[in-house]
Amino acid sequence: MTLYRLHHSTIYDYAEPVVLGTHFMHLLPRERPGQWIREAQLDISPAPDCRRDEIDHFGNCTTTVSLAGAHKQFSVVLSATAEVGLPAPPPAPETPRWEAIAAWGQQALEVAEFCLPSKLAMPAGEIADYAAVSFLPGRRILEGLLELNQRIFTEMSYKPGVSNNATTAMQILHTRAGVCQDYAHFMLACLRALGLPGRYVSGYLCTSPAPGQTRRRGADQSHAWVGAWAGPEIGWVDFDPTNNLLVSDEHVTLAWGRDFSDVSPLRGIILGGGRHSLHVGVDLEPVLT
Amino acid sequence: MQLMTPCDETADRQGRMHRPWGPVMGAVREIGNEELARRATALNRQMGLAAPLGAPAARIYDPLPALLTAAEFAVLEDCIKQRANLLSLALEDIYGAQNLMRSGQLPPALVFAAPHFLRPLHTRGPLATQRLGLYAADVIRAPDGRFLLLRDHTGVVPGLGDALSLRRLATGTLPELFRAGGLRSIRPAREMLVDHLQREAEGGLVAVLSGGLAQARESEDGFDDALLARALGVMLIEPGDLAARNGALHIKTLSGLLHVATLVRGVSGLDLDPLEQGGRPGAGIPGAFGAIRAGVLSILNAPGSKLLESSALRPYIQQLFAPLLGEPEKLPLADAGSEHLASQAPFLGPDQEIIKAPLCLRLFAWHDGREWQVLPGGLGLPLAVGGKPPSLGIKDLWVLDSEEPRMIAGVPPAEPPEHVKFLAAAHLPSRLADNLFWLGRSVERLEAAARLLMLALPRLESGTSLPRDIAERTLISRCLGQAGLLPPDVAGFAISGRLLRQTLAQRRPVDKLLQEVARLVDASSERLSPSMLATVRFALQQAREALPNEEAALPAMLSFAATFAGIAAENMSRDGGWLFLEMGRRLERGETLAETLAILLNGPVGRLEPGMALGIEIADSVLSYELRHAGIFAPGPVLAMLLADLSNPRALAFQCHALRACLERLGADDDAETARQLHQEVTNLAGGGIALNTALGGIAAKLRQLSDRVQRRFFTLLPEAHTLEEGEILEAAQ
Known part of the structure; x- marks a missing residue:
């Protein structure tokens, strides 16, 4: 178990006043087995006329605000303390065969929709061929997942600026480059091509490298990775293909969905504003207890 | 296989004129086909004038009504109330507790894969009003005389505007037909619906939401929305007229911002809220879903209700009568492709002759807060058989009076509806x-x-x-x-x-x-x-x-x-x-x-x-x-x-x-x-x-x-809306 203090600020500066703004956010972290939120608050400035904190279809925390007064700056600051330590999965050879997972996945309410294609993580024949290499008939689910996670890490190159929010798994298959969001979408499309449940997890990755280790990609930034379902007993196991990691206690989960578009951290519709500039700051520090 | 021959709406099994049709067909003979065709032209022109942009070319109306006896209507009314009840329960469960999916009665993968399953409307508790508020059923009469359900309308309910307007105009153009037989008036029902909508809105505005009116000229939906707004005496608005302020929807009018409490939906739920669904900001109403969840906006029907029209789900829904209502289905489903078995009704053909063609009846129902009410009227639609779209017109559906006139059950309006003031x-x-x-x-x-x-x-x-x-x-x-x-x-x-x-x-x-x-x-x-x-x-x-x-x-x-x-x-x-x-x-x-x-x-x-x-x-x-x-x-x-x-x-x-x-x-x-x-x-x-x-x-x-x-x-002088959204990896991160 590791205790983290999290600080995430998002500030928009507009060239012209915004006369009406409505924003929909996935910025308050959710709880999950292995993650407890001790405290979390979202400070919004200017003070909204209306704010609603809700739980969405996936169980994520959402916040909707509307700002009717003219403003030239909009800021959202998350401060949270979270305790994290995802349960370790059993040894890979003891996990179920992947075909069994695919069959179960279709039936179970909490899992079924993560087997289905989504816009940004849409399986296709070529993606299925890529994935099938790691999932030969009869292979244990966790073995396949670990290998796929590692192959994506090795065969893709981390390149900011070559992709955007609309980049699909199929495009990534061809470019083999992108950022964590793209790594995650590609791995999800691989899983779904085989009928395996996979979900897109957004969150943060701890910044401080262990002595002698390199700094992790995505550190001090919003991060994204993949949750894969390993049957009713083991449940969800998270993989970070950007860093070739099995997620345990370095990642703080914010929200999950079928792909990025379900958990977009901050989407807004504004009237006015002209050009805008954006400043984002993320701090995730372990608290020594 | 005598029973597999479609029956004739106007005749009984022995081929004799079905009694209720006597006066109508008598009047038709007296008028004569040529004059009937002229009246049909007049009726079509009047319907075109009833909506601001006129009727689309493909929309035509038939001067001859479709008939239901009081007894037949009573049967259908019962069937439709039962089905609406079932669909409503299923919809509330799918968007709420999801017990039907958990138990496997509805396969989760089917529901989750349906494009009309709108995740933002999945809520813990019920919404302020039930999600299915309006319903229409298309039914046919089988060769054995039973009614069969052809399809449900649970999303945008098409044709209600026609159903509420056609009667009024037909009485003017074809007075002889109306002299022929006593029929139930749809006016009390319409007034109850209006009264119900206004009461639910609690002083907020009720409006019909139509996709951009500028594009409505060629669209049948836009035409129907306009007819409906006029029939209900409410405002016809488009998504761009509305903005969310203080978490509720408002329309800018000359007297300032007015709170919109209830919308009758004429547009798809798929792109309704660009804030939560993505999509072009101007195409929908940012914040609409939040307002629905918070109970400050009701939409008939709630976005996502079209899910129930999915043909993949239909066989599963049909199995729910016993578990959810504890009774067997009253209205069986028509088998796929059984349109050709639908009963034949007289239509005015393109060459001024009366021809018989397969008929489908569309009946409308709404929930008045306590129970379902079925409109004692509706539409008779010519059925396309063999893939050929019919060139015949839409009919008014008459429900003939029973021996003793009977009031429609339900809450009588306590006071005159206040809707008139909204058009001031x-x-x-x-x-x-x-x-x-x-x-x-x-x-x-x-x-x-x-x-x-x-x-x-x-x-x-x-x-x-x-x-x-x-x-x-x-x-x-x-x-x-x-x-x-x-x-x-x-x-x-x-x-x-x-x-x-x-x-x-x-x-x-x-x-x-x-x-x-x-x-x-x-x-x-x-x-x-x-x-x-x-x-x-x-x-x-x-x-x-x-x-x-x-x-x-x-x-x-x-x-x-x-x-x-x-x-x-x-x-x-x-x-x-x-x-x-x-x-x-x-x-x-x-x-x-x-x-x-x-x-x-x-x-x-x-x-x-x-x-x-x-x-x-x-x-x-x-x-x-x-x-x-x-x-x-x-x-x-x-x-x-x-x-x-x-x-x-x-x-x-x-x-x-x-x-x-x-x-x-x-x-x-x-x-x-x-x-x-x-x-x-x-x-x-x-x-x-x-x-x-x-x-x-x-x-x-x-x-x-x-x-x-x-x-x-x-006037509205708001700048154009645009979307702000950043990816997970923020280049500006530091």
Whole structure:
């Protein structure tokens, strides 16, 4: 178990006043087995006329605000303390065969929709061929997942600026480059091509490298990775293909969905504003207890 | 296999006329096919007039009704209530506790894969009103006489506008048929529905939400939305009219922002909320889903309810009667492709003959907060058999009276519905006021252009090189330039008629003006009466047909403008909509007149004669001037007639006075005061002794400022919406 203090600020500066703004956010972290939120608050400035904190279809925390007064700056600051330590999965050879997972996945309410294609993580024949290499008939689910996670890490190159929010798994298959969001979408499309449940997890990755280790990609930034379902007993196991990691206690989960578009951290519709500039700051520090 | 032959709606098994059809078919025989066809044409025309943009070409109505006896309706009513109950329970579960999916009664993968399963509407508790509020069922009568369900309508419910309007118009065009048999009135039911909607809205606005009306012309849905809004007596609005403020939806109207509490949905739920669903901001209503979840907005039906129409889910839903209602299904499903077994009903064919074709009945139901109510009426639809779309019309569905008249069960309205107030002038949406204002301006602009060109062409043609004629031609050319009918590089020279003709042929300014008028007529159509619209459109059509030769078309333009002005004066009530049309026209006329006179009356008093003569002619005041002043031009009388004469509808003072009256009616006291001051200035000007052209230029400028202020005060001047969204990896991170 590791205790983290999290600080995430998002500030928009507009060239012209915004006369009406409505924003929909996935910025308050959710709880999950292995993650407890001790405290979390979202400070919004200017003070909204209306704010609603809700739980969405996936169980994520959402916040909707509307700002009717003219403003030239909009800021959202998350401060949270979270305790994290995802349960370790059993040894890979003891996990179920992947075909069994695919069959179960279709039936179970909490899992079924993560087997289905989504816009940004849409399986296709070529993606299925890529994935099938790691999932030969009869292979244990966790073995396949670990290998796929590692192959994506090795065969893709981390390149900011070559992709955007609309980049699909199929495009990534061809470019083999992108950022964590793209790594995650590609791995999800691989899983779904085989009928395996996979979900897109957004969150943060701890910044401080262990002595002698390199700094992790995505550190001090919003991060994204993949949750894969390993049957009713083991449940969800998270993989970070950007860093070739099995997620345990370095990642703080914010929200999950079928792909990025379900958990977009901050989407807004504004009237006015002209050009805008954006400043984002993320701090995730372990608290020594 | 006798039973597999479709039955005849009008005959019993033995082939004898089914008793209820006797009087109807008797009346039809008396009318005769030829006359029936004429009545059908009249009915179709009237239906077209009932909606602002007219009926789409593909939509036709049949003069013959479809019939249900009281006993048959009672059976169907029971079936439909049961089905609506079941669908409602299933929908609430799918978007709530999801027990049906958890238990496997509905396969989760099917529900989750359906595009109409809208995750943002999955909530822990129920919404403020139940998700399924309106329902329609398409049923057929099988060869054995039983009714079978062909399809459900649970999302946008199509045809309710038709069902509520068709009866009213058919009674007028086919009175003989209605004399033939006693039938249940749909009016009490409609009033109950209206009353229910208004009561639920608790003082908020009820409206029909339609996809952009500009595109509605060719769309059957847009037509139905417009009919429905009129039948329910509520506002017809589009997504762009609405904005979320304080978490609730509001519409900008002349009396400020009004809270919209209930929407009857005519648009798909798929792109309804761009904030939560992504998509183009202008295409939907950002914040609509949040408002629904918070209970400050009800939509009939809730977005996502179309899910129940999924053919993949249908067999599973059919298995839910016993588990959810504890009773067997009352209305069996028709097998796929069994349309050809539907009963045959008489239709009026394209060649004025009565033909028999398969019939489907559409019945409508709504939930009144306690139970489902079924409309004792509906539609009879010709069924497409063998993939060929039927060229037959839509029928009114009659429910015949039982022996003893019976009241429709349900809550009687406690007091007269208050919906009428929502259509009052003050609730005119700003978008419409804006369109009407510009319609007034553009019609006036068209008229002014036509009038100026009609005066200019013969004079430029026949001019001599006498100094007076050259001066006149120069003045005309400058006026043409001012009106945008000549490019600036030639305006101001004494040009020839040939050059003006060439310019008209190349630049087609009249055509452009006419197109703008046509666009604005469409955009304002929901506040123009059907007869006014029909007349205006007819006149527009004639003007358009004359257009290929712009010069020859000028009289048609003037005739259009006169028709428009006349019908606006005689047919529009003097409330919100008319006030904006009038202000647009008066501002345009005032500005144009001031600018034109500033050109014509520029110069020393001794040399004003040609300008004065032109001014009197442009202002269409030749006859009045002749009668009063024997045609002798002198500055005093000319200025009095063009500027100060309040009895001359083309005088500048008249425009200022009319503007003031409109602004006072709208409570814009400061702007009304500006109009009063302008009126004073104009009157003073007529007294002479002031440099006319500067003063008139100043008045034109003040009228333009007043126009700007009117726009700022009353119309939507919101900048365009756009989306902000960043990816997980933020380049700006540091």
